Amino acid sequence: MTKRTLKKAAAILLPVCLIAGSSVAWVVTRTPSSPFDGVASSEKPSAELIARGEYVARLSDCVACHSTPRSAPFAGGLEMATPMGSIFATNITPDKETGIGSYSLADFDRAVRLGVASDGHRLYPAMPYPSYGKLSQEDVSALYAYFMHAVPAVRQESKHSEIPWPLNMRWPLALWNAVFSGTDSFQPQASRDPQWQRGAYIVQGPGHCGSCHTPRGLAMNEKALDDSSPLYLSGALLDGWYAPSLRGDSNTGLGRWSEGDVHQFLKTGRNKHAVVFGSMAEAFNNSTQFMTDDDLKAVAHYLKSLPGDPERDGPPYEYDAASNRSLALDQRANFPGAQTFMAKCSSCHGEDGRGQGQWVPPLAGSASSMAKENASSINVTLNGSARVVADGVPDAYRMPPFRKQLSDQEMADVLTFVRTSWGNRGGGVKPDEVKELRERTSPASSNAIILQMR
Template sequence: MPDFKNILWSALIAGTALGSLALAPAALAQSSAPVQPAPSTRPEGVEAELARGAYLATAADCVACHTMPGGKPFAGGLKIATPMGNVVSTNITPDPVHGIGSYTEAEFENAVRHGVRKDGAHLYPVMPYVSYAGMTDQDVKALYEWFMHSVKPVPQDTEKTRLAFPASMRSAMVAWNFMARKEQPETGDSSTYDTVRRGQYLANALGHCGTCHTPRNALMSEKHDQYLAGASLGSWYAPNITSSKTGGIGNWSGDDLVTYLRTGRIKSRAQAAGPMAEVVEHSTSHLTDADLHALATFIKQVAPIEDKLDHTPRDAVGKAADVPDIRTRGPQRIDDLTEMDGPRLYDANCAACHGQDGAGVQDHYVPSLFANSTVGAGRPDNLVMTILKGVDRTASGAHAFMPGFDGQSDVQRLSDTEIARLVNYVTATFGTGDHHVTPEQVNTLRKAAH
């Protein structure tokens, strides 16, 4: 029997969901505004349907996976690293040769809802068709019309996905699809749903929050009895976002959650980085206030599930540290930079922005390191990844930036040993305590992100 767990591991680390309230691909080098259809003289009803399609594409965050850094919208080519090789996103512009321009509406629906291409080949569930299966017929039609008539065709082919055996056998998806639980198609006009039903539709069918935030079983299907209880994405960790007041976000108000989804940050609570920063930038920050409140209302009423490691609210940990400035001790010779301890690493790389006491800056552009859901988490994964990858998020007109220390930017590269020491110092000083992170753990996360 094929190893379905290896075949579908790519689905967990692809970052295609409402990532991490932390899935996903590198930040896109493009405008954060959703692509808008060009002005036309089409009848009003047609224009309304195209506008609906554009909004649905934004809510479903299609652009995140189908646009490579610096590339044209929806032209594909984004490489999503998995242990079995790179899954390369396809061109979904209406170009008839390289994209989906020759798809009929029925063929489009089959791909979106069932994960089957025009040629009959099965898609990998990196494409969250298991969630999109819940879309209404009306919304699938509007999405199809928008892609076919408003998205600019790009005559550009993409590199083929070549995964190691057994993941290379797309036919194995037939068996997995038979066993996987899919969302049931909703009915009626989704824009007229009541608040909770609309929020559920946004979370499950369009935003596919569970793709990242729900843990998986041995066959890599979502554990529906642990809905939104948190899951590893290989490098980042999508945390528990149930209504648990300790392990989840039960101590957040609905307005807190709306603010987070609109801006990517809540003062003295959380800041979006990694996959979730991309979701905020390209998707949730463009939703209407009504839809943001509907989404928040639904998520807030999800049954609480206690977390195995987070027994205290992640954003209620720590305080400003009374740390003496180590520079007052006088110069000290360090022959090998890898021997720098945590305090010196923090002073050299973090203190200039976050302060020696970890309080950040007054306007919170640079957040504090205490009362911070990343530093206060029982798992160090997202703190390691934030140090490695930094933050580069634009939402609601505000830009948040922190350089990464993985050597991919202009700042100095920190080694696995240095990052482990820095993480342990930061969590011991401002968070829940020394996590005893090892260089090997950092290296594993570093590799998983490439």
């Protein structure tokens, strides 16, 4: 969502919320109920429950948002830029003064699933509680046991948001939650097999895949929270990246991937179609590689059950070898971007754009080259990709940043060449689009690490 669109949304929603404030005070001030109200917290949870909680925390990728590479796990401080201003992840260690050490199980449940802190203030939906609302009571209990009894307490004050008044008022979020946030736990579908059910639970709930891969509405709400809508996981632009469709779209989604391809991608961070980059690199480094094979296969099974939209996605991709003629030495001058491609890109991605197996991804037919949204193409070329760390070993091949080597025009030309060659239908890139992302992004860290949870 662009800053202009967000301002329009604020201009519409804020006056409505202010006018309606007195009549909806009960929504704003009441404390949502929790199934754990009145339930005493266990003083000594079992080792099995704590271990389960640690695994659920991995599924939920809690460490990626509530930590920084320079701080203790879960101590908060990560800056999240929004069009309204920056917000900062909070300290969720069991420190009683600056963390969540004073939370009861019911308080914890309300914060995780309903977006309400123990003092009653509403959390910004950067915390993916619309998805976490599907967590089972068993998993919430396990998470609580892990955070309270296995995560070291860290005294670190949480930073205040930098969102200006009146957009920083929290009470309208109660109305937002009532309209856009689901609060029911995951409901199995009797007609589906157990593997599908498990995959659906992980994707819709703790995995919160829709937070990035589902398009958002005017109020920054996810347009769908489950597969009852064809918009769910159909691709979305967020934070300078385009998170592609996870549905059966053959061009911009997983239509050409097998279940085995999906499993390999989540387990190793790469396959013959793609290598993780952008926000997905963080999700892999800190979450998906730690999942069990059974859960990874369940996720793959579920995702491959989601149909694509041929009308939106267009005719299936076919490789066009004729594009290679423009790369001939005597032809490059006639094709803007061709010379830059040969000098900067071809040694890794191949002169034919087909990459180097699972190590260097293809540009021909890639989702980022087929999608109309060009943010990912620009962002990864400007800033490179974060280091992928699999089984504790950093990768040897990664996309370097070209922001200091290529001008806005040169980058627009080479990306236009890539996105219109070999059958790619993503379309051109304008220098102004490169300039805009250059100004609001920075190079990916070359020191990406797996954050140790304990």
